Amino acid sequence: VRLVGGTGPCQGRVEILHGGLWGTVCDDDWGLPDAAVVCRQLGCGTVLAATTNAFFGYGTGHILLDNVHCEGSEPRLAACQSLGWGVHNCGHHEDAGAHCAVLGPPTLTALPPSATREDGSWHTEPAGSSCPVSAATGAGAQPSGEPTLLTTAAWAAGK
Numbered sequence: 001v002r003l004v005g006g007t008g009p010c011q012g013r014v015e016i017l018h019g020g021l022w023g024t025v026c027d028d029d030w031g032l033p034d035a036a037v038v039c040r041q042l043g044c045g046t047v048l049a050a051t052t053n054a055f056f057g058y059g060t061g062h063i064l065l066d067n068v069h070c071e072g073s074e075p076r077l078a079a080c081q082s083l084g085w086g087v088h089n090c091g092h093h094e095d096a097g098a099h100c101a102v103l104g105p106p107t108l109t110a111l112p113p114s115a116t117r118e119d120g121s122w123h124t125e126p127a128g129s130s131c132p133v134s135a136a137t138g139a140g141a142q143p144s145g146e147p148t149l150l151t152t153a154a155w156a157a158g159k
Contacts (some may be wrong), residue, residue, distance in 0.1 A: 001015070001016050001017070001038055001042065001076065001077050001078075002014075002015050002042070003015075003056075003097070003100075004059070005057040005097075006056055009042070009044070009102075010042065010044035010099075010100040010101065011056070011097070011098065011099040011100060012056045012097060012098070013054070013055075013056040013059055013096070013097045014035075014038055014077070014095075014098055015059065016064055016077055018078070018085055019085075021061070021062055021064075022061065022062075023059075023061055023063055023086075024059035024062070024063050024064065024092060024095045024096070025063075025068060025095070025096040026065065026067070026068075026088050026089075026090035026095070026096060027051075027052035027053065027090075028066055028089075028090065028094065029068065029069055030050055030052055030068060030096040031050050032047055032072075033070045034050060034068050034070045034077070034080065034098075035049070035051075035096075035099075036070070036072050037070045037072065037075075037079075039098060039100035041075070041077060042100070043103070044100035044102065044103065045101025046100065046101050047098065047101075048101055049098070049099040050097070050098060050099075051097035052096060052097075053093065053094065054092060054093050054095040054097075055097050056095070056097040057095075058092040058095060059092050059095045060092065062086065063090050063092070063095075064088075065077070065082045065083075065085070065088070066082060066087060066088035066090055067081075067082055068082045068096070069081040069082070
């Protein structure tokens with residue numbers, strides 16, 4: 001699934017890939033639970049709006065889904081109920097869209113310079129202790145000196 005025609009990657013006309021072809025989704029019965037599934041599938045933030053009437057412009061080519069009905073917890077749009085692939089009574093003036101929150105930049109976490117990585121987890125050793133303490137909880141951690149800043153991705157990668 002992708003969003004096309006918006007001002008960023010988390011808003012636009014909903015297009016879905018099926019059988020090697022991209023196509024649009026008709027707005028009949030389109031609502032917030034449907035758009036929420038799209039937002040989650042794309043790794044965007046929470047749904048802000050479900051748009052109708054080709055709000056993000058007319059698509060071209062195939063209309064692949066119509067009367068989509070998601071509960072909101074589905075892992076992907078294709079798992080939601082619909083009339084079936086390519087079955088519709090729509091024109092591109094009815095293309096559905098989604099506007100999702102954009103997730104912010106990675107958060108920074110300060111670790112003391114004494115932090116070490118063991119067994120896939122970050123640990124710190126408080127002064128005078130020979131027992132590593134988990135930096136995830138910070139239990140017993142006593143940072144000394146200048147902290148080291150890590151992005152969430154770097155933390156997860158162990159760097």
